[in-house]
Amino acid sequence: MPSLVIDARMVHSSGIGVYLKQLIPFLLPSFQVSVxxxxxxxxxxxxxxxxxxxxAEAAIYSIKEQFELASKIPPCDIFWSPQYNVPLLPIRAKKRVVTIHDTYHLAYRHTLPLAQKVYATAVMKAAVRLADQVITVSHFSQTEIVKYTSCPPEKISVIYNGVDTLRFRADLPETASKQLKDALPELPENYLVYVGNVKPHKNLITLLKAYAGLDSPLQAKYHLVIVGQKQGFITPDQEVFQFLEQQPSLRGLVHFTGFVPDELLPFLYKCASLSVFPSVYEGFGLPPLESMASGCPVVASSSASIPEVCGDAALYFRALDAEELRALLKTVLTDERLRADLVKRGLKQIEEYTWEKSAARHLSVLKGLLTSG
Known part of the structure; x- marks a missing residue:
């Protein structure tokens, strides 16, 4: 059986962690796997x-990790890096594969500190050069990788992520609302939900501006719930916090949950009246699909990969246009038939995104490398 070594050091990170946890079990019957x-x-x-x-204990993105990777990766048929932070020194692998989810650090390098900017540029270009095959998660990301690294398009395989439909599903028990209320007693009865963080490219500021302009009765009926870490990022969006400080009328209407355990996230989607995804840059974007799987209607920006992934199952606005988003929020929140139609379309859309399909494509790429020269 061929040997496959996987860098699983980020197995508990949000996006990359989900990617690893979902795919690894599918690889076990075909490879002798080390992680x-x-x-x-x-x-x-x-x-x-x-x-x-x-x-492997060395800090990620450190000089020490590079020496650790070079010394600890054993001889193997394939080494797979699930993100662009690859070993730069020689390793004992016959073939190398890297997954690059997006090129945010290159497309938005003007927003990064100098050291991070230099590191991301050098390592991502090296990742493409050293890999025998590059995997990415959307055609949008494929285009961006070619644009910023000059990688030959034929070296890149586009493989969509999946949605865990055992966790995110519309038929959650009727007790979901009570379980959610017990865990988050401050949660309002009716709400719009945003799942993500406060990094600038997530564009939370446009959502806040749009929400702030809604009629007071609509705000009173539908609060805004922001799910995800509020602090702790290298490049947090300070404009978000400044805006909230300048809008005393939003106090009591905008709720930050902070970190939420994985088991509660499906309930948060299921009980929401609307899920909003305003990001200006995404390689894929799982929250809209998780929302759809949970039976929650979606409004999203028309930027980056989002229309490619969401198809006709979401309503779109121009990412930086708060007025357009505000009008869309008002329309959806006051039209139950429209929300029901979006839910129906969403449940149809997620049929395209299963981890079984994603794993089959990954296996095809990996096995193909074994037979290539």
Whole structure:
């Protein structure tokens, strides 16, 4: 059986962690799998007993990690990096694969500190050069990778992510609302939900400006709930907090939940009246699809990969146009038939995004490398 070594050090990160946790079980029947990571983190998963765990403790994005990766990656048929932070020194792998989810750090490098800007540019270009195959998650990201790294398009395989429809589903029990209220007692009865963080490209400021301009009765009926970490990012969107400080009328209407356990997220979608995804830059974007799977209507920006992924199952606005978003919010929140139609279209749309389909495409790419020269 061919050997596959996977860098699983980010298995508990939000997007990359979901990607790893969903795909690894599908790879086990076809490969002898080893994973790099902290044993105490890897051993939490049911598939841990079927892989060899190679302890890797060095901080990610550090000089020390580069030496650790070079020394600890064993001889193998394929080494797979699930994100652009690849080993830069020689490793004992016959073939190398890297997944680059997006090129945010290159497209928005003007917003980054100098050290981060230099590192991201050098490492992402090296990742493309050193890899025998590049995987990305949308045709939009494929175009961006070619644009910013000069990677040949034929070297890039586009493989969509999936949605965990066992977790995110419209037929959650009727007790979901009570369970959510017990866990988050401050949660309002009716609300719009935003799931993400406050990095500038997530464009939360446009959503806040749009919401601030809604009629008072509509605001009173539908609060805005922001799910995700509020602090702790290298490049947080300070404009968000400044805007909220200048809008005393929004106090009591805008709620930050902070970190929410994974098991509560499906309930937050299910009980929301509307999910809003205002991002200006996404390689894929799972929250809109998770919303659709949960039976929640979606309004999203028309930027980047979002229309490619969401198709006709969302209503779109120009990402920086708060007035257009405000009008759309008012329309959707006051039209139950429209919301019901969006829910129906969303449930149809997610049929295209299963982890089984995604895994089959990953296996095809990996097995193809074994037979290539």
């Amino acid at each position: 790099l990571g902290k044993p105490e983190e890897i051993n939490e998963f049911a598939w841990a007993s079927s892989v060899q765990v190679i302890p």
